[in-house]
Amino acid sequence: MRRRVSRWFCGDDFPGPARGGRFGGCGLWVRVVNSSRIVSSKGVGVGVVQLGVNESFADYLIEGVLGRGGMGTVYLAQHPRLPRRVALKLLNREVSADPELRRRFEQEANVVARLDHPGIVGIHDRGTHNGHLWIAMQYIHGSDASRLNPRDVPVDRALRIVSETGSALDHAHSRGVLHRDIKPANILLSSPDTGRAERAVLTDFGIARLLDSNTQLTSSGTFNATLAYASPEQLSGERVDHRSDQYSLGCTLFTLLAGHPPFAATNPGQVVAGHISKPVPRLSSVRPDAPPALDEVIARAMAKRPDERFDSCRELTAAAWESLHGRPPARTAVAPARIAPTALNQNPPSRPSVPSQAAQPARPPQPAPEPAAAGEPSPSSGFRDALGACVLAVLLGCLVAYEVVSPREPVIRAFLADGEPRLAPYAASGVAGGGAVVLLLCGAVLLLARKRLGRALVVLGCAGYLASLAPVRFGYDSPAGTTGWTMAAGVGLLLLTVVFAMSKPTARWLRAGRARR
Structure with a gap:
């Protein structure tokens, strides 16, 4: 008889039956109490009573095992008062007795219940x-999703799975919740039913935490994310935010299509080094049907610096769809993978689920209308982005017109004619304003060509133009006495131009051009 010793100690098997002794895996002294329980030298149970079919636990009727992990077991059970089945996650006794893990487990329930x-x-x-x-x-x-065969997963289907998962993550992030363990094993795929397509459902918020929470739910030095999908900031112990989940989602997209994580290696140190310092592998090198533009999307989602990633998972999936089609996907049911669905649900804590129920034949997919997956670009998104670029171009044109009709030109001519020193600051401002306009025009051209340098030139040009108004600010009035409207019009146009240059529509316009290239 062999009893599993929890991963809370070392994760190896205890070689009973015996009265006990020193456990070789971690040196823990244990003794056998009975056929279903092993107790450590601290008197804490390191086994869990195995529940059989038709046994009762907390009034739930057990129907089978969905999966096992180092910290507990997930059972399929019948609800005691409602006609429905549930996934019953049961933690081992020593985990339940630990105050820290109890808080973590209770937080999982509280966190997910509010989503x-x-x-x-x-x-x-x-x-x-x-x-x-x-x-x-x-x-x-x-x-x-971890059981999908990449050869059976078209790019469209992988993007649907990631889009639906990204929508769930954005919802959690909007409620101040980070998942911190995004990976294919934590994305459940419901079996297609009659009139319903496959659906991706995110699970296992066991190590989720609230944003800006000061509660420490892990012991010092404990790392609670799957290494192959962990972000650089997680690995380096830095503060994480919603962009850490986005990094893991980018790793997940790569894995679904490539069949292995981006930085796969047998040595954990090599995996960590890949996340922290190595460039992201190109998906198109292992998936010829993946467009090269998708490589750029994944590379941005997995950027080493969080501020270089997308603002949200929705932006990530929208860019991925645009790189593939330039439009949202067809609204048809997705064919299931060629694997037999099993009664598999939420993964046991810290371990991927292992199916134990007999496989059932998959039902053929039924074509049916389906709402577009969350996170996909809407047909009007390109129009809005182009409109933002056009508004920016109009503002730049107004600045040019303002420079032409402003009263500084006569002043410059007067200065050149009689050389009066009092007009020197104003003439210098006119020259500076002209140079700023040149920068603005160059920036406008680059922006319309979807070059990122254009935005920088626009901002620099606006700053230079604002500086050119300094002589008016410090009392060097124009002959026409138009100081007031000069300042108001100039500053107003500058502020509007900067706002539109740095706005999200302009940023999306630039990113879309970069993805197309």
């Missing part, structure tokens, strides 16, 4: 029974 989104698994109930913490969650019949 109301079709792409996030729902929480029904939680509690403690016979010394075990448990949580009842929404049951998803199907598989998880």
Whole structure:
């Protein structure tokens, strides 16, 4: 008989039956109490009672095992009062007895319960029974994304999965919640049903945390993310925000299509070095059907610096769709992968789920209308971006016209004619204004050509133009006495130009041009 010793100690098997002794994997002294429980030298149970079919736990009727992990087991169970099945996550006794892990587990229930989104698994109930913490969650019949064969996953389907997951993440981020462990094994895929397409559902918020929370739910030095999908800031111990989840989502997209993580290696040090310092591999080198523009999207999502990534997961998926089609996908049902769906649901903590129920044949997909996946670009997005660029061009034109009709030109001519020193500052401002206008015109041309340098030139030109108004500010009035409207019009146009140059529509306009190249 062999009993599993929890990963809380070292994750190896205990070689019973025996009265006990020193455990070779981690040197822990253990003794066997009975056939279902092993106790450590601290008197803490390191095993969990195995629940069989038709057994009852906290009034839930057990129907089978969905998966096992180092910290607990997930069962398929019948709700005691409602006609529905749930995924019952049951933690091992020693985990339930640890105050830190208890807080983490209770936070998972609290965090997920406040998230109301079709792409996030729902929480029904939680509690403690016979010394075990448990949580009842929404049951998803199907598989998880880690079991997909990349040869059976077209690019469109992978983008749908990532788009729906990204929508769920954006919802969680808007509620101040980070997931911090995005990976294919934590994305459940519901089996296509009659009239319904496959749906991606995000699960396992077990190491999620609230943004700006000061609560420490992990022991010092403990790393709680899957290494292959961890962001550089997670690995270096820096502060993380929603862009860390976006990095992991980019890794997930790469994995779904390539069949392996971006920085796959047998040595953990090489994996860490890849995330921190190596360039992102090009997906198109292993997936010829993936457009090269998608490489740029993934590279930006996985940028080493968080401020170089997309602002949201929605922007990431919108850019991915545009790189593939230049438009949203067709609204048809997605064919399932050629693997038999299993009764698989939420992963046990810290380990991917392992299906244990007998495989069932997949149903053929039924074409049906389906709403566009969240995160895909709308047909009007390109029009809005182009409109923003046009508004910026109009503002630049107004600045040029302002320079032409402003009263500084006669002043410059007067200065050149009689050389009066009092007009020297104003004449210099006219020269500076002309130079600033040249910068603005160059920036406008580059912006319309979707060059990122154009935005920098526009901002520099605006700054130079504002400086050219300094003589008016310090009392060098024009002969026409138009100092007031000169300042008001000039500063107003400059502010509007800077706002539109730095706006999101302009940024999307530039990114779209970069992706097309």
